[in-house]
Amino acid sequence: MRHEHEVQLRWSDPDMLGHVNHARALALLEDARLAMNDGRPGGGMILARLEVDYLRQLYYRVGERLTVSSWALRLGTKSVTVRQELVQDGEVAIRADVVLVMFDFEADASRALTDDERRHWTGYLDG
DSSP, X not given: OOEEEEEEOOTTSBOTTSBBOHHHHHHHHHHHHHXXXXXXXXXXXXXXXXXXXXXXXXXXXXXXXXXXXXXXXEEOSSEEEEEEEEEETTEEEEEEEEEEEEEETTTTEEOOOOHHHHHHXXXXXXX
């Protein structure tokens, strides 16, 4: 199952040429990951790795809404690898692979996924 999250670009997102700033694009992906985590409070996760391919220019257009598709590629003992794609005009503009590590903030250390977390993320596992 893929998680679909609609995003709205804002007038402050583009540069002088009308291209969406790369930092703002990453924030859109983050918003989608938070929504994918189903309202769990922070989920006790931290971002450990982010690999991004900017495949085409992303343009700001007034009122245009885009969708970020996200799914799990891999579940580890302590981590989840998520792929995300942001599409504009029917083409993938940005593709990202993200490693999220479960984290115990009191102990300041990584931790294993709980059974509930594993069930949740397994629902998004591709293949």
